[in-house]
Amino acid sequence: FFLFKSSRYNDSRVSCTNAYIPLEVIIMGDEEEQAPANESGYSAGIGKYKVHIAQKQLPHLGMFFSGMVFLIAIAVLGRGARYWEYGIALGSVTMFFSIVGLVLALKSEWNSVAGVYNNYFLFLWCFVGACIFTFSGPATFRQTSNGYFGAWGMAVFSIMAVGVAKDQMTQSISGMGSLLGLLACSVIVIIATIDPIRAGFYRNESIFALTLACVSVIVAGVFWAKDRDGHEGKDIVKAIVIGFFALCWIVEACLVTFRGPFVPTGNGYFGSWGGALTSAFATMSALH
Structure with a gap:
């Protein structure tokens, strides 16, 4: 093309x-x-x-190269690696449909219909795959490595693709994309806090993080659905509510990454700080 x-x-x-x-x-x-x-x-x-x-093609380009990095990382491990076949499919399918997204973005009439569904598919496909590989996949994918960043790179760029509107990249981090990012970060923190709570490891901090993440899923989902129906724009009530959650996420991120249980970099660490950032972006978006 x-x-x-x-x-x-x-x-x-x-x-x-x-x-x-x-x-x-x-x-x-x-x-x-x-x-x-x-x-x-x-x-x-x-x-x-x-x-x-x-600009509307950049997220798909990012997904393509993230998928390539992920595919190389899983291929190097060989067939004996856990979820090897699924990993090959995850990287390959992501690369293929990111190219489809690039092509659909060439014309507005294509992108406004088929492109939207393609982006939603990529988000679900990449986010679920990233969670599986970074929580229970091969050891090298559960710690910061090429495979780890490749997996989450696909997920992050897929969120940006869903959030892109009016052909402007900035919409993907300040509008609907930030709410979807907050929702995704909340799910990550929910999963990440399960083991620390079971083990009693920084239990109080973990319970606070879990509670905040669960409520954030509901709030972010409600406002995201509202924006998707065409109510995006300046909203004082939304700004106050999301702003309160942004403060809570900043407190939560400081607690769990300075005290525990997410001091080392990992899903809980990035999910906590990601929640703080995306909620802050969503607040600023609601004020404009």
Whole structure:
């Protein structure tokens, strides 16, 4: 889906009749979207050859490369690794449908219908897979490593893909995407606190984290569903409620990562700080 587009070359050293014309590489799309100057995004290239990626395509590009990292990490472990076949499927399917998402994003009419369902599928597929591998997968995936970050990279970029609206990347971290991120972080913390509570390891802190995460799932889910129905925008009540939860998440993150049980980096650690950040972004979004 790349198009070599010729452009007029104005240089006194080259005759207008010269056959040499530099080329620039751009992502194809609607007629008005084909020129990089007319669509926000990022361009990169070497010399005269450039590739333009629209902002709405960046999450899918991130998913593709995260899936590649994850796939390499699981393939290196070999068939004897736990969930090896599932891991191969997880990385491969993510890479395939991220390419589908890139193609669907080329036209607004494709992206507004099929693209939405593709993004929701990718979110569920990647998030469930990341939870399985980082909570009960091979040992190297349960600690910070290439496989660990590859798994959560797929999940994070899938959340951003769901949250992208109006072709602006900033919407994915400040609008519906932040609420979905808070919901996802809450689920992660819920799962992460089960073992510490059972073992009595920093039990009070773990119970506080579990309670906050459970209530956050309900609150984030309600506001996310409301925004999805077209009520996104400035909302003072929402800002107050989510702002209160943001303060609670900051307190929770400090408790569980400075005292315990999530002092070492892991799912509980990143889930706690992720909850604090996403709730803060959701609060700021509700104020604008």
